[in-house]
Amino acid sequence: xxxxxxxxxxxxxxxxxxxxxxxxxxxxxxxxxxxxxxxxxxxxxxxxxxxxxxxxxxxxxxxxxxxxxxxxxxxxxxxxxxxxxxxxxxxxxxxxxxxxxxxxxxxxxxxxxxxxxxxxxxxxxxxxxxxxxxxxxxxxxxxxxxxxxxxxxxxxxxxxxxxxxxxxxxxxxxxxxxxxxxxxxxxxxxxxxxxxxxxxxxxxxxxxxxxxxxxxxxxxxxxxxxxxxxxxxxxxxxxxxxxxxxxxxxxxxxxxxxxxxxxxxxxxxxxxxxxxxxxxxxxxxxxxxx
Numbered sequence: 001x002x003x004x005x006x007x008x009x010x011x012x013x014x015x016x017x018x019x020x021x022x023x024x025x026x027x028x029x030x031x032x033x034x035x036x037x038x039x040x041x042x043x044x045x046x047x048x049x050x051x052x053x054x055x056x057x058x059x060x061x062x063x064x065x066x067x068x069x070x071x072x073x074x075x076x077x078x079x080x081x082x083x084x085x086x087x088x089x090x091x092x093x094x095x096x097x098x099x100x101x102x103x104x105x106x107x108x109x110x111x112x113x114x115x116x117x118x119x120x121x122x123x124x125x126x127x128x129x130x131x132x133x134x135x136x137x138x139x140x141x142x143x144x145x146x147x148x149x150x151x152x153x154x155x156x157x158x159x160x161x162x163x164x165x166x167x168x169x170x171x172x173x174x175x176x177x178x179x180x181x182x183x184x185x186x187x188x189x190x191x192x193x194x195x196x197x198x199x200x201x202x203x204x205x206x207x208x209x210x211x212x213x214x215x216x217x218x219x220x221x222x223x224x225x226x227x228x229x230x231x232x233x234x235x236x237x238x239x240x241x242x243x244x245x246x247x248x249x250x251x252x253x254x255x256x257x258x259x260x261x262x263x264x265x266x267x268x269x270x271x272x273x274x275x276x277x278x279x280x281x282x283x284x285x286x287x288x289x290x
Contacts, residue, residue, distance in 0.1 A: 010114035039064035048074035080111030203237040
């Protein structure tokens with residue numbers, strides 16, 4: 001399995017379906033996999049699971065205690081398990097070890113993002129405006145997705161050099177990058193401290209301010225890069241959830257034109273392609289699942 005395979009299978013699955021009401025009703029997806037959707041009060045941190053019968057029909061259960069956008073993501077994540085025929089491994093892992101998540105769960109996260117934010121429609125919406133809190137909020141409300149899932153999708157789909165970084169209050173968890181940014185060899189190392197010169201770092205320690213937009217030197221975020229370019233950083237800190245997010249991008253005339261030569265060792269398992277979507281956290285393993 002790889003990213004392109006997941007995208008292809010998701011778009012094949014969606015082909016010919018009426019997607020006009022997926023913001024309020026996911027039954028078009030649920031019915032296609034011969035499943036029914038239930039909500040139950042599950043344990044804290046357990047977002048959902050699937051039970052499959054011998055006749056091939058399934059029951060997808062999501063946690064009614066979680067926010068609506070999380071329930072929708074969990075339902076589509078479970079559809080991903082069924083369509084991709086991938087077993088679940090919802091084991092509980094530390095928040096800092098996102099890269100250690102089972103690949104099957106990452107593929108199903110990507111599949112869920114494709115279903116909730118269909119590429120053609122989402123791309124058209126992203127192209128209409130410059131990055132901003134207003135754009136992310138507008139898209140989040142339209143597609144009924146979380147701030148992090150929406151911003152991550154913006155970063156992946158954008159034509160311009162762009163990245164979305166997920167952190168807790170101290171450490172970078174993972175980063176997703178647009179194709180344009182990956183071609184420039186821009187790299188943000190996971191499991192490293194939040195850069196001291198970043199807006200995200202300021203927000204974590206500021207009790208009065210939780211979000212903002214600033215210009216920062218790109219070498220604050222990107223490893224082994226020369227100085228001389230300015231990067232726009234849009235950051236938001238959620239102290240109650242110990243979550244911090246940053247959307248980074250170059251304006252059209254501010255970034256380098258050619259790939260930057262870098263020499264740092266980059267673990268193959270930490271490539272940005274495996275970390276482009278979140279929205280479903282790790283689940284405790286308490287029930288039998290597919």
